[in-house]
Amino acid sequence: MARPGFTPDPALYPFESRWFDHPIGPVHYLDEGEGPPLLLLHGNPTWSFLYRGIVIRLRKHFRCVAPDLPGFGLSARPSAYGYTPGDHARVVGDLVRHLDLRGLTIMGQDWGGPIGLRVAADERPRMRALVMGNTWFWPSEGRAMNAFGYVMGSAPVQSLLRSRAVFVDRLLPLGVLHPLAPEVLDHYRQPQVEALGREGAAEFARQVMAARPWLSDLEDDVERVLSDLPLLLTWGTRDPLFPVSLIDRFRVVFDRVSVERLEARHFIQEDAPAEISRAIAAFLDPATANPGPANV
Template identity: 50%
Template sequence: MKIEFTPDPALYPFESRWFDSSAGRVHYIDEGTGPPMLFFHGNPTWSFLYRRIVIGLRDRFRCVAVDYLGFGLSDRPPGFGYTIEEHSHVVGELVDHLRLENLVTVGQDWGGPISMAVDVARADRIRGVVLGNTWFWPTDALRMKTFSRVMSTRRMQRAILEKNFFVERLVPNGTARHLSPREMDHYRLVQPSPEARRGIAEMPRQIRAAAPLLQRLAREVPALLGSKPALLVWGMKDFAFPPRLNLPRMQAAFPDHVLIELPRAKHYIQEDAPDRIADTIVARFG
């Protein structure tokens, strides 16, 4: 399934690029020159989420932002399972295709586990990591387990697929600032039908279903990436990843880290504090 949506160049002033992965056609942007930086989004977002951060960094870095299969402008291929393991494999193919070396990866929400899975397989090519409001270990938090179970019920799956629940409810609730109607359309219109939303519907299930991958990452990330310089940027008003429950383990995994607290930001930190995030990335890795 191909998505017929043209982003507004005033909001998304980038050239669309395409990569034919082993599973389907992937959309990405590749902006600027300099040390490469790869941006990983979460649910139910796409590379549009990073637009203002990329604008702020592309004069210093080569900024690559990808849409996973089932998200944004990427295809919805028949037979694709939309598991975290599959997403990691496809993005890894893109990294290898682009021959990215000395790479800094940036991940938020599901972009954390996916970026970490890509990174541990290529640890010698990773320069550093940026993580915000995310995790990469099997969750023992009751709120996340409950969220996964509730969102996996038939009723909520129907709400996600038929009423675009994640975009219509969770995106506004997860941002401190009010998104404009045109900005909301960029999240809404790339998911135009129930068939287009199957990737979104699968991710809540993956909180529990991806436990084997998350168990492996819990071991391998500290072992293979723990010595890398890290930047942790955290929205302190996030309902999904409250700092007291997630930051201590993240800090322990990356001893060489800098922590930046975003006091007013909620879950979608890229919408709430893009300039601050871009500035701290420059300070840490520029």
């Protein structure tokens, strides 16, 4: 079972690694702190490293669980695995049941949003609240998103994505307002050095269009099962693929929506970890609304 051959720098990633022995292979995750559980789900091309600044700030008051989806971060790169959002949602659901998380808040960004909402709908009795940022839960629409999906799913681009770490080298730097330090960018690049480490990122890109039926089913279930859950939107206002107008799509479905607008691009956890942490703390427990500074 292929696994990445690198070790994160503890100065940047000062956490204890844990492993979930799943049938598809070892799934890496963080489980830091005590208190109400907060499940933090990454998208493409990131991993739990994305949430380091939030985990550092919130683990004093919350149990922060942040997995690496199969094919990402330190998790296994199984060859007999689809790497679709549906596949990932099943694995994350298995982890939630394995850890028996109850009174759960799920945060999702990018593909972590629809994956997290799928898990929330499937595990509704366990749920307390939702935090979503620069994400979606419906079949792709709009000129920018559809163009992105068609281009990323084309055969030439798919071949390129599987041969090089394009998302990390080209698109990740464009998705942040503040340039990433070389050592931070390297922590995103290292999991994709080997070919199997690029499979998940390439398939996520293809799934923007290919997952339309799955997203359509998810949209129905979100409206049917999750609309009464309190929702916090932590939204980067400088993201061209996920403009602030999408906030209204969430407001139509959810009964109780709070919004924290961020001076951030797509990867909000890199641009605004302190602001996100304060917003989550105030949303879930006002007594912890100032979780304190962090050096990460």
